[in-house]
Amino acid sequence: MHHADLLFPPGATRHDWVLDAMMAFGLGLLTIPPYSIRGISHLTAGAQLFTAALMIGSLVLRRHSPLLALAGVTLAGLGQVVVSDTPMATLVAVPIVAYSVARWIPGHEARVTLAVGAIGAVLGPLRWVVTDPSYLSVKDLVGLALYSFVCMALVVTPYAVGRRVRESSEAHLGRVAAAEERYRTMVAEREQLTRLAESRTRNQIASELHDIVAHSLSVMIVQAEGGRALAAKKPEAATEALTTIAETGREALMEMRRILGVLRDPSSGAADFAPAPRLEDIPELVSRTSDRVQLSIQGRPPTRPSPALELTVYRVVQEALTNFLKHAGPDATAMVTVTYGSTEIVVDVLDNGLGATAGVPETPGHGLRGMSERVASMGGRLHARPRPGGGFQVTAVLPVLGPVSQDGGWR
Structure with a gap:
């Protein structure tokens, strides 16, 4: 995949832009207002509001550029580790972005999500659970393990679902492409069989016409020459030769009409289906x-x-x-x-x-x-x-x- 396609995967439509913007706006209404209560004049509140808006706003790019959305959520997450000692509601964007990257980015490049998630699953719980880094109690270790497990699950689970959906979509596209290829092959074979049938028909018609015309003309020429030679000596023989010529020509004409009739529209009734010899x-x-x-x-x-x-x-x-x-x-x-x-x-x-x-x-x-x-x-x-x-x-x-x-x- 080219770098441009990796950063901006093809397929995102204007409708996708609208849906992602509406989703980000809805999640923003639910998760951002609590951090604006103290106003942006307070340094910590302003930083929390900024990181929350950045994390939710990154969702607008989740289908148009999943990697940029991942970068925005990662930066916002690192900022929240600094400015907040508790999990913020805007972390709901993490599983959404993990799914989006796994769904729209190829396997090797998409695994960066797991690496980022693993780092975040350690840094976040350390900030939320550990109050004194110089001393870790059993309670701190248990809480750290539980928080890390939950955070990692919020990344791995949607990532696995996204990979599964991508593989199913690729398999479906492969089946569609294979079906289209089979259809094209079938059409080509059918056209080839049609051309072969037409060629055989032309050869049969040419052979029939050759037999009829060549034989009839040969008979007519022989009879005409014989009748000319006998015209003065035996007029009755010349008359018989002319009769033979007329009958031969008439029969040849009927044969030609019978053969050429198959080339006409059968519904026209113009074909002469005389019995074959x-x-x-x-x-x-x-x-x-x-x-x-x-x-x-x-x-x-x-x-x-x-x-x-x-x-x-x-x-x-x-x-x-x-x-x-x-x-x-x-x-x-x-x-x-x-x-x-x-x-x-x-x-x-x-x-x-x-x-x-x-x-x-x-x-x-x-x-x-x-x-x-x-x-x-x-x-x-x-x-x-x-x-x-x-x-x-x-x-x-x-x-x-x-x-x-x-x-x-x-x-």
């Missing part, structure tokens, strides 16, 4: 993509697969076919094989296109990375690599029951 939608996806893609389904689909699992299988097929349309070349063909097992679903997309030689980067792009994240979130495995004999392979293995938890059970 399911396993039975995979054949239509393959047939709409291109006539150069074939589908093989082996086994029976699970009876009650989770919506997340169905969406993941659908998106894996969709993204793999998107990459096929973008990179395999116009003459390549692809084979999509979906194998339903009792514990796993295996999606295998193979093509005989140009593969890595067609400009596919060695490091995974956004599509492959998003596909890998989807599969990993379901506890599965993804393998995406060029085939040794040419073409590209995408294989995803997904558990039917979902990802395994850390304790070894299924989530």
Whole structure:
């Protein structure tokens, strides 16, 4: 604690000043008038009146500056030992100041009160009890001991109460500070969790939009190019290609509305909550993509697969076919094989296109990375690599029951 804070501890308000002044005034009315009866013209009476006023007046500083109040009471007490051979009523200020110093001053510095009290507990009784310092009778010794004990008790007891109140107040402030720190930590953790949740949501939306837009545009480009090539030779084939383009665009628009709808206010009713793609939608996806893609389904689909699992299988097929349309070349063909097992679903997309030689980067792009994240979130495995004999392979293995938890059970 700084010297300024030690001499003038912070915290005393104007209201405290008023209360302390009123207390000093009230105690002064009760204790000082008896010493003014003989008037200040009498030397002893004037000295007693002055020391009494100084002792009571020091109480005004008991909260604003307890050490100055202690100094004033100490000086007044020493003066009273000289000018009065009996205890004066103004000694009532001693326990009040002892409590104030213990309450508002730290421990080491506050112990000066005990030292001053010990000195006063000896000097005062010597002045009041001993009439002849050269001879001390048994009566004088007993009276001296009793007076000293009472005087010391008037200092030690309020001092102990003040220390106890200070420690309780500090403990309370410590609990409040700890609670505030826990609250700030909790708020920071909550904000961090909120940011993480928002980040995951943005990534999911970006992945969904990438899958939908990339696949739909790839299908539309392939169909448009094929329809342009067939427009002169087979007009009916061009019409079919245009129909496919319109249906693909319409479905992509519905998908985008469904995804973006979660970003709007649900109470507005503007969100389009269309069903998410399911396993039975995979054949239509393959047939709409291109006539150069074939589908093989082996086994029976699970009876009650989770919506997340169905969406993941659908998106894996969709993204793999998107990459096929973008990179395999116009003459390549692809084979999509979906194998339903009792514990796993295996999606295998193979093509005989140009593969890595067609400009596919060695490091995974956004599509492959998003596909890998989807599969990993379901506890599965993804393998995406060029085939040794040419073409590209995408294989995803997904558990039917979902990802395994850390304790070894299924989530």
